[in-house]
Every structure is written in C-alpha cells, then in structure tokens.
Amino acid sequence: MYNTAFNRQVSAVYRSMQLQKAHQLLQSLITTPLDFVKHVGTWVDLLCMSKDF
Numbered sequence: 098m099y100n101t102a103f104n105r106q107v108s109a110v111y112r113s114m115q116l117q118k119a120h121q122l123l124q125s126l127i128t129t130p131l132d133f134v135k136h137v138g139t140w141v142d143l144l145c146m147s148k149d150f
Contacts (some may be wrong), residue, residue, distance in 0.1 A: 111147070118143050
C-alpha cells in the first residue's frame with residue numbers, strides 16, 4: 098500500500114495542491130503569527146483530507 102500511495106508518479110499529482118496549501122499556510126502565518134499552532138493543525142488536516150478525497 099505504501100508503494101502505491103507514495104511513489105513519484107502519484108505524489109506528482111498532489112504537488113500543485115500541496116504547494117497551494119503551503120501558500121495558504123504562509124499567508125495565515127503572516128496575517129496572524131500568534132495562531133501558529135492553529136494554522137499548522139489546519140494545514141495538516143487540509144493535506145490529509147485532500148489526499149483522501
């Protein structure tokens with residue numbers, strides 16, 4: 098399962114989405130840096146959910 102979910106071809110499909118989410122994280126951190134823990138938690142949740150759906 099690990100080999101089919103995380104090989105180069107499959108991970109390339111998610112690269113643009115991960116980049117977009119990373120930009121959203123950075124924008125959130127610039128806007129409200131004191132909410133760091135909340136922003137990172139949201140970012141991790143979004144990445145996990147976007148991979149599943």
